[in-house]
Amino acid sequence: FDAFAEVFGVGIAFKKKVIERVQLQHGERLLDVGCGTATLLLAAKAQDPSVEAIGVDSDERVLALARKKIAANKLKVEVMQARAENLPFPADSFDIVTSTLIFHHLPTEVKKLAMQEIYRVLKPGGRFLLADFGQLQGLLLKTLFALATLLPSREVQYSRDNQEGKLPLFLEEAGFAVTELGPRHKGIIPFLLAVKK
Numbered sequence: 001f002d003a004f005a006e007v008f009g010v011g012i013a014f015k016k017k018v019i020e021r022v023q024l025q026h027g028e029r030l031l032d033v034g035c036g037t038a039t040l041l042l043a044a045k046a047q048d049p050s051v052e053a054i055g056v057d058s059d060e061r062v063l064a065l066a067r068k069k070i071a072a073n074k075l076k077v078e079v080m081q082a083r084a085e086n087l088p089f090p091a092d093s094f095d096i097v098t099s100t101l102i103f104h105h106l107p108t109e110v111k112k113l114a115m116q117e118i119y120r121v122l123k124p125g126g127r128f129l130l131a132d133f134g135q136l137q138g139l140l141l142k143t144l145f146a147l148a149t150l151l152p153s154r155e156v157q158y159s160r161d162n163q164e165g166k167l168p169l170f171l172e173e174a175g176f177a178v179t180e181l182g183p184r185h186k187g188i189i190p191f192l193l194a195v196k197k
Contacts, residue, residue, distance in 0.1 A: 014131075014185055015040040018098055019047060021181045021191045022129040026050050028095035033084050033118065034058075034102030038066035038077055045075045054094075056082040084114035092123045101189075103132045103167065104159040111161060115174040115194075122196040128176065134190035135165030168192060 018040060024030065027050045032040050035055025045053045057063050058081065066079045082088050084102065097118045103111055118128050161167065168178045176194035184190050 012039055012043060014189075015043050015100065017185060018100055018129055018131050018191065019044050021193065022096055022098060022127055024048060024051060024096065028052075029093065030054065030096045030098065031056070031087075031089070031094045031121065033087070033097060033099040033114070035066065035079055036062055038069055038079055040098060040100065041077045041079070042069065042073050042075055045077055046073075049075075053077045055079040056084070056087065058083045085110050085117055087117045087121050089121045091120050093121045095123055095126050097122055097126070097128045098131075099128075100131045101133075103130065104162045107154075107158050108161055111167075112170055112173070115170055115176075119174045119176060119196055124196055126196045128171075128194040128196070130167065130171070130192040130194060131185065131189055132167065133159060133162045133188055134167065134180075134184070134192075135163060 024044055024047065026048060029052040030041070030044055032038075032053070032055040035041055035057050038055055041053040041055045044051050053076075055066065055077070057066070057079065060081050063079050063081060070077045070079070080088070084099070084106070099118075103114070106114060122128060161170070168180070171178045171192065171194045174194075175197055177197055178195075179193045181191040181193050
């Protein structure tokens, strides 16, 4: 899983870019939605041990890998099974929420519900850093995506919101103030900083 992420350029270096852009502060409480094998959480905790790092993912098999990694790194990081649209935390619980390359897997309505849930669990002024495929730039990428839409794949259909640049609009609908932090990763993954008003 981790080797696959590294090959495609979305491994540890990418996760560190997310942490850098969210400007993690001493003692903050961080939630990673779709935490996978806990790469981002472990990098955050290694950077600042005072950070409380918690992750959720819907895939128990991936979480089993995450728990092994956490034990091997001997860092205090918590992961649990939960879905982005139904977070098991009280309102105003976190200073920061991150999510990388999960939202393009979600249907439109689930994307919107997940953003509302993230808004709910963030403290006022809290930050949500969403890094996922964005609106395509350039004729080649647009052509490739147009060809991909001909395939009978739900994943391709779910990513249409991303390709059409709708994620910032959905975040604003959920109540966030949104800014894109540049530069894009590999030219195609924007870093959207959404702040709870």
